[in-house]
Amino acid sequence: CYESFCLLLFCVFRIDISVFCFCFLCFPVVLLFYNHCLSHTHTHTLKAQSVLCSPADVDECVTNTHSCRQSQMCVNMVGSFVCEQQRRISCPEGFQQRRNVCVDIDECEDGTHTCGVGSVCENTVGSFLCGTKLTCLTGFTHDSHGNCVDVNECNAVVVPCGPGSSCINTVGSFTCRQRSKTCSYGYHSTSDGTKCVDVDECEVGVHRCGTSQICHNLPGTYRCDCQTGYKYDSLRKVCNDVNECWLRVCAHMCVNSPGSFHCSCSPGFFLASDGKNCEDVNECDQSPCSQQCANIHGSYQCYCQQGFSLKEDGHSCHDIDECSQSVGALCSFHCVNTEGSYQCSCPPIGYVLSANGHACRDVDECTSGTHNCSSEQRCYNLQGSYRCLSFDCPISYKKVSDTRCERVSCPANSLECQNAPMRISHYQLSFQNNIIVPAQIFRIGPSPTYSGDHVIVSIVKGNQDGYFSTRKLNSFTGAVYLQRQVGGAKDFLIDVEMKLLRQGTLTSFLSRIYVFITSSSM
Structure with a gap:
C-alpha cells in the first residue's frame, strides 16, 4: 500500500502530461485502495513507524462521523475525508x-415480446x-411451448361415439366400443345400453284391463282400476256406478249420472270452478239500478244519490225538490231546485254568493273599484249598493x-x-x-266638555215625514232617533243642529247626516 501511495505521488508531480493524466484517472482507485490497506495494516504500520505516522488516522466514513449527503459517497483520506457524487447506472435496451x-x-x-399467434x-x-x-398432424395440437401433443377426443364437448358405445382415446385418434346391459322383467335397456328403464304396459297396450277399467302403470308391472x-x-268382478249425491259433494243441489254427477246452484248464485261449490252472483255488474247498486248475498239492492229518492219499482230514482222542503230555508235570498240538488x-x-253556498255577501263597490263615482265625489258602500256623495262647503266656509x-x-x-254654524260636519x-224602533242612531255633543x-x-232640515226625532240625554249630550218603521229602501239627508251655551256665549254646530235604509229581505 505504501508503494502504491508513493506511485500516486510520483504520478502527480511528474512533468510528463500523459503520465499525469493517467495518474489523475487512477487517483480515486488508488486512494480507495490505499485507505483500505491502511484499515488492515493500521495497527502494524503505525506501531512500526510510530515516529512517522503518529497520531493514527480516523476513518470518518466507517465511524459515520462524516457530513456527506445521502446522494454522495464518503471517501476517507489521511486526516480527513471527501464527499463524491454517486454516479447513476444507465442500462441499455x-x-x-x-x-x-x-x-x-x-x-x-413477461409477455412483452411482439411474436404473433403462429410464432414461438x-x-x-x-x-x-x-x-x-411446428405443423401438427391430425389428432395433435400445440401446447404452450409450441410442441405437438395428442388430442383426447373422448373429453370433447360432443362425444364422438354414438349411444350405447364408450370412447377410448388413442395416440392421434380414438376408438368406440359397444356397451350392453341385461334388464329384469318389466324393464328394458336404453338405446345407449347404459341403464334399465320401466316398461309402460298401459302405453304400449300389453295390459289385460277390461274396457270399463283404467290401466295404471307401476314400476315393473301395472294395475287395473275402475273409472x-x-x-x-269383487264378487261379480265388475265396476258399479257410485251415487256421489249420497256423499253430499254439492253445496246446493246435486244430480247423479252414470259414473259422475252434476251440481247446480240456487238463484243468485253460480257454480264455482271446482264444480261443487256455489258463489254469489254480482248482479250489480249488469247495472240493474238507475244510479247506485249494492250487491248482497244471493241478491242486490238499489240506492239513490243524495237529492234523489227510490221509486216504487225499486230500481229507478227521481229528483227531490229541496226548495219545497225545509232544506230550502237554508238560502238567505232565493232557492233554485236542480237535478239531485239545489x-x-x-x-x-250588489251581492255575491258566500263560500258556504247559502248566504249572500254584499259587494263593496267602493273597495273593489266597480263604482262610477267621479274623482270629486266620495263613494259610500251600502248593503247591495253604493252612493256617490259630494261634500262641498258653502260660502264663508x-x-x-x-x-x-x-x-x-x-x-x-x-x-x-x-x-251661522261654527262647523258643518258630514256623516253617513x-x-x-x-x-226595531225607536232606535237611537246618532249622538252629538261638544268635545271637550266644561262644567256649565x-x-x-x-x-232643522230633512224630516218632513217625521221619521226622526231628537232627545237631550244630559246637559251636554243630545241624540237622534229613528222614530218609526220605514217600509222599504229609502235615503234621507237630515241636518241636525246643536246649539252650545258656554259661559254666556251661544255657538251652533251643524251635522249633515245621510241615513240610508236598505231592504232586509236578504
Missing part, C-alpha cells in the same frame, strides 16, 4: 437495473427471437277635511254670518228596514 447491476429482461416470460418466442441476451410453430265414479265389485241565488246586483267645513272670520257688521249611517255647558239639539 433489453436490460433493467437490479441492485445497481443491469440484468437481462426475459421478454418471452425465444429469449436472448438483451432481446428475443420469434420462431415458427272415476265407479266402484269395483242552489241558492242572490240578487243580480273652508274645507278642513274630507267631511268637515269651518266658518271663516265674519265681518263685524254681518249678523247672519255670526249666527246605514240601517236595514227591519230595525248646555246644549240644544234639533232637526
Whole structure:
C-alpha cells in the first residue's frame, strides 16, 4: 500500500502530461485502495513507524462521523475525508437495473415480446427471437411451448361415439366400443345400453284391463282400476256406478249420472270452478239500478244519490225538490231546485254568493273599484249598493277635511254670518228596514266638555215625514232617533243642529247626516 501511495505521488508531480493524466484517472482507485490497506495494516504500520505516522488516522466514513449527503459517497483520506457524487447506472435496451447491476429482461416470460399467434418466442441476451410453430398432424395440437401433443377426443364437448358405445382415446385418434346391459322383467335397456328403464304396459297396450277399467302403470308391472265414479265389485268382478249425491259433494243441489254427477246452484248464485261449490252472483255488474247498486248475498239492492229518492219499482230514482222542503230555508235570498240538488241565488246586483253556498255577501263597490263615482265625489258602500256623495262647503266656509267645513272670520257688521254654524260636519249611517224602533242612531255633543255647558239639539232640515226625532240625554249630550218603521229602501239627508251655551256665549254646530235604509229581505 505504501508503494502504491508513493506511485500516486510520483504520478502527480511528474512533468510528463500523459503520465499525469493517467495518474489523475487512477487517483480515486488508488486512494480507495490505499485507505483500505491502511484499515488492515493500521495497527502494524503505525506501531512500526510510530515516529512517522503518529497520531493514527480516523476513518470518518466507517465511524459515520462524516457530513456527506445521502446522494454522495464518503471517501476517507489521511486526516480527513471527501464527499463524491454517486454516479447513476444507465442500462441499455433489453436490460433493467437490479441492485445497481443491469440484468437481462426475459421478454418471452413477461409477455412483452411482439411474436404473433403462429410464432414461438425465444429469449436472448438483451432481446428475443420469434420462431415458427411446428405443423401438427391430425389428432395433435400445440401446447404452450409450441410442441405437438395428442388430442383426447373422448373429453370433447360432443362425444364422438354414438349411444350405447364408450370412447377410448388413442395416440392421434380414438376408438368406440359397444356397451350392453341385461334388464329384469318389466324393464328394458336404453338405446345407449347404459341403464334399465320401466316398461309402460298401459302405453304400449300389453295390459289385460277390461274396457270399463283404467290401466295404471307401476314400476315393473301395472294395475287395473275402475273409472272415476265407479266402484269395483269383487264378487261379480265388475265396476258399479257410485251415487256421489249420497256423499253430499254439492253445496246446493246435486244430480247423479252414470259414473259422475252434476251440481247446480240456487238463484243468485253460480257454480264455482271446482264444480261443487256455489258463489254469489254480482248482479250489480249488469247495472240493474238507475244510479247506485249494492250487491248482497244471493241478491242486490238499489240506492239513490243524495237529492234523489227510490221509486216504487225499486230500481229507478227521481229528483227531490229541496226548495219545497225545509232544506230550502237554508238560502238567505232565493232557492233554485236542480237535478239531485239545489242552489241558492242572490240578487243580480250588489251581492255575491258566500263560500258556504247559502248566504249572500254584499259587494263593496267602493273597495273593489266597480263604482262610477267621479274623482270629486266620495263613494259610500251600502248593503247591495253604493252612493256617490259630494261634500262641498258653502260660502264663508273652508274645507278642513274630507267631511268637515269651518266658518271663516265674519265681518263685524254681518249678523247672519255670526249666527251661522261654527262647523258643518258630514256623516253617513246605514240601517236595514227591519230595525226595531225607536232606535237611537246618532249622538252629538261638544268635545271637550266644561262644567256649565248646555246644549240644544234639533232637526232643522230633512224630516218632513217625521221619521226622526231628537232627545237631550244630559246637559251636554243630545241624540237622534229613528222614530218609526220605514217600509222599504229609502235615503234621507237630515241636518241636525246643536246649539252650545258656554259661559254666556251661544255657538251652533251643524251635522249633515245621510241615513240610508236598505231592504232586509236578504
